[in-house]
Amino acid sequence: MCWSATADLVAGVGIAAVGVASVTAVTRAGRGRDLPLAALPLLLGAHQIVESLVWRADGGTGRAITVWAVIALPLLALWVPAAVLCAAPGSARHRLLLPLAVGSVTSAALAYNLATHQVTADIRGHTVGYGIHLSHSGPLITGYLLATVGSLLLSGDRRLVLFGLLAGTGAPLCWALWRLEFVSTWCALAALCSLVLLGWARGRPLSRH
Template sequence: MCWSATADLVAGTGIAAIGVACVARVRRVRDLPLAALPLLLGAHQIIESVIWRSGGGTGPATLAWAVIALPLLPLWVPLGVLWAAPPGARRRLLVPVAAGIATAVPLGYCLATRPVTAEIRGHTLGYALGLPRSGLLVAGYLLATVGALLLSGDRSLGRLGVLVAVGAALCAALWRLESVSTWCAFAAVCSLILLCRPRPDPASDRTAV
């Protein structure tokens, strides 16, 4: 996120509260991972507020931020969408799920074997992760996260996917080195759409994978 520790803390707390509301509205067990996405992203912003207050550097908060942003999200989003999706959409969602796995494995390996450092750069936080400069990783990450939403077959999730895709492009253009941080914040705000998502009928659990 941009600006300050306070901005991250306020935004993160608000998004996490929305996540609690989303989870409370769930009527089918298989909707829980997707409903909990704002809760995860809100916690992510709160963690970043801790990094702000510590002046950046390394440490548990920095590592926790990187774990959520990198290997966890490209797994969580497509698997959550797959689990909640209607039967007709599940086959095509295997593509973003596979992309998420293929992206999360090398990202997780990098985090396990290389240090992660955060640096305050004006009103943004930049992260030195020691990741390979690979367009395939970026493409796989976007296919897993944005692609799963767009291919979900759900109108509200499709709108969320469009907004997150636009946010990714804007963040990359405005903050090249800090785009991961700002994109995650943008995605957290966009996830408010999940609160307004119609609650599916619990009877549809009979078709669950």
């Protein structure tokens, strides 16, 4: 989320470009297992672009709002731990099964909530507020963080741990600024995390196969 339609669009295109560079880097290294994680900035960039459409529609309800919520909640809850598991060395994969399991259950619960309740959005100053019904929100938020941030911290990779620390510490600050309806800084956090992923992708060794 950014503070205007234009900011969301510019941030989305920039983050997606970082994703293209990340995917290109791991493809050239012949590391197919790294592709889901390298492609994460593409997903984050698309998320920002979708929100620019929410801004232009002045909130309300509609397809763009639903797509935004699907990416933000069930898709990321499953994508991140699955992608980290794919890219992780064999020694780390056993412990990463737990965040993947938590992410699978959390993703299913979030998808059910979105399927059974309408998502709404309204413009609040320099932020977009989303009306999302979450039954048992506490366990769902905990499960979401364990699946996403937890898998990165357990990856055993220095750059991915840095990514996890950035996400884990930056998200509360962004959330606080968003709740105050002062300005939305999620896009800045997404951009910073995407650059860390680009560094990770470019630093991956060549595949031996």
